[in-house]
Amino acid sequence: MNRFLLGLLGLVLMLAGAFAVAVHYGFVPQADRSDALLPGTALPQTWVLWVIAAAAVVIALLCLRWLTAQIPRRKVASWRWADEAGTTRITTATATAPFAEEVTAYPGVRKVEASLTGPHTAPSLALVVRAHGDADLRGIRRRIDDEGLPRLREALGTPGLHATVEFRMSPSKADARVR
Structure with a gap:
């Protein structure tokens, strides 16, 4: 809308x-x-012009703020571990890519977007799962909790990894063929 x-x-x-x-x-x-655009030729008082100018500036700044909010922001964060053997650095996008591929292979899942936020000592995982309209959402969520997340926690060495899942539905394959 x-x-x-x-x-x-x-x-x-x-x-x-x-x-x-x-x-x-x-x-x-x-x-x-x-012809004149508006009737009358007298200018308004000076304070009216200042108010109009100030309102125009405020509206322009609000429009610029809205415009910058439309630009997608993908902040690439990296985690770093250091020990006596050396330093390991990994981007959060690299860490979540295999997990997103695994969840995408679940039945009924069309696409998965995964992003890790926070420090590697207390991370948080946000998932956007795009599923077909006839998908079993409870089954997908159960598999994420029982299979995918434990493997990701083990791979990252973060047992306290918390995840939020947002499901977005698309028309089922049968609906797409009917149209």
């Missing part, structure tokens, strides 16, 4: 701008380009 409304607003603004350009160049015979 958000994208639809933004697209609709953008379309309306583009049409309004195109209409203004068409009137300026005389392409619209019903509109006289020498």
Whole structure:
């Protein structure tokens, strides 16, 4: 809904701008380009202009903030262990890639996005599991808890690894064939 409304607003603004350009160049015979846009010629008081300018700056900053929030951020974190044998460094994306591939192979799972956050002493795993509409979500979650997570905890040496799982559903294979 958000994208639809933004697209609709953008379309309306583009049409309004195109209409203004068409009137300026005389392409619209019903509109006289020498006419005033608004009735009256008196300028508003100075404080009104300052309020309008301040509101425009605030709106522009809010729009910039919204625009920067749309940029996907993938912070690549790395963990480092040091001992007498040397130093080991691994990115969290590398650590979760085999786990995500394993979960993707479960029945009903279409795609898995896994991200590790926090320090290697107290990590947290966030999973976004995209599943088919007819998938057994309880079965998938059970397999993650019973098979996948214990192996990942053992591989990383982090017995306290906590995981949150978010399921996103897509149409089942049968539904896709009907359309």
